[in-house]
Amino acid sequence: MKSTTRLVVFTLFTFSFFGCTDSKLSEPNEIIELDYNQDKDISESLTTQLFQNRKLIKLETTEESVFSNINRLIIFEDKHFIFDLDTESVLIFDEMGSLISKIKPTGRGPGEYIQLSDISIDPQSKQLVLLCAIPQILIYYDLNGQYIKHEAMPEFNRSFSIGHHSMYFIRYLTEVNANFIGIYANGGFKEFLPIEDYIRERMVYSPHPDIIRSDNIYFTKVFDSNVYGITEDNVTPKYTIFLGSKSIKLNLIKRSNLRDIQRLSFEQDLIYRISNFRESDKYLTFSTYPFSRLVIYDKQERQASLYSKFHDPEIGLYLNSSMHIAHDGVGSDLVFIVPAELFKKNITRYLNEYDIDDVLGMYRETANELNDTDNPVLIIYTLP
Numbered sequence: 280m281k282s283t284t285r286l287v288v289f290t291l292f293t294f295s296f297f298g299c300t301d302s303k304l305s306e307p308n309e310i311i312e313l314d315y316n317q318d319k320d321i322s323e324s325l326t327t328q329l330f331q332n333r334k335l336i337k338l339e340t341t342e343e344s345v346f347s348n349i350n351r352l353i354i355f356e357d358k359h360f361i362f363d364l365d366t367e368s369v370l371i372f373d374e375m376g377s378l379i380s381k382i383k384p385t386g387r388g389p390g391e392y393i394q395l396s397d398i399s400i401d402p403q404s405k406q407l408v409l410l411c412a413i414p415q416i417l418i419y420y421d422l423n424g425q426y427i428k429h430e431a432m433p434e435f436n437r438s439f440s441i442g443h444h445s446m447y448f449i450r451y452l453t454e455v456n457a458n459f460i461g462i463y464a465n466g467g468f469k470e471f472l473p474i475e476d477y478i479r480e481r482m483v484y485s486p487h488p489d490i491i492r493s494d495n496i497y498f499t500k501v502f503d504s505n506v507y508g509i510t511e512d513n514v515t516p517k518y519t520i521f522l523g524s525k526s527i528k529l530n531l532i533k534r535s536n537l538r539d540i541q542r543l544s545f546e547q548d549l550i551y552r553i554s555n556f557r558e559s560d561k562y563l564t565f566s567t568y569p570f571s572r573l574v575i576y577d578k579q580e581r582q583a584s585l586y587s588k589f590h591d592p593e594i595g596l597y598l599n600s601s602m603h604i605a606h607d608g609v610g611s612d613l614v615f616i617v618p619a620e621l622f623k624k625n626i627t628r629y630l631n632e633y634d635i636d637d638v639l640g641m642y643r644e645t646a647n648e649l650n651d652t653d654n655p656v657l658i659i660y661t662l663p
Contacts, residue, residue, distance in 0.1 A: 411432075494558045
């Protein structure tokens, strides 16, 4: 069931579920109102009602290709680039899930690093770029993982994205850094979006990137319902997610420590973060935390649907909203990271009970080949 969604244009100030911010708008931003009383816990007909097709990618598992987590996923030119923060490695898989190459910590020499913060793709040069914390450099590779060059970067950056003519850095929350975002364009570096003092003491990092490139480049931050659009010369709120009674009030944030904020959020089903934000021609998709829902917003109908779990009735698989990851790339795809053990257990049990066609037989064959400790499976659903 779709929620009642109201679209409002603010011309004088930005509305946040924590109150007004200091950001000045150069143009009106759109308000998307979510009604959690009308969310749908489970979609019982995912493939027939919500999506036009489904794609399965079994990520190869070898001693070289194994990884711990997917902290950023980039889909570019039929390749899948995975950043694993735990091992500070980058893995490049082809469209079938076979490993092309792996980049991992080695040292301080050319093309080497000790600590990795993030990755991005330069869409102009079609190069993979690594943001390294130790040493503080950018390392450039081709799309197959072959080293090209390295160069110095602005200090104190923890994540980034690359536009057609610029780089956008998210700054570490240190006393040295006064703003969230640094933009390197036209040979100069400018900073935007001041860091509030109360956030420095109460920062909650998302397991997935807070800057994501889809049709445009967007940034979301903790304790803020605004979604910020980033261009070469400005950072402005583009959308505001209105949560009503699910919002955390600013006075509660300022008077409570981080542990109490997190406890109250779970006890009272309050939201302190918008994450996983992507935009395509027809849709906005994003997640709310910790009262976890995946939101699909139809830009034409101006309606939002909220889901905590999806059910794919053709293959018998249940997908929690927490399995969803917003990838860097164009199009209307939703990507779910499904642990091998869960995929094997559910698919095998369900498909063995029914006579299935050759297309669905691929899913059963994949399940039979998997071990519980293998890399996860990616299931990609395309919105119509």
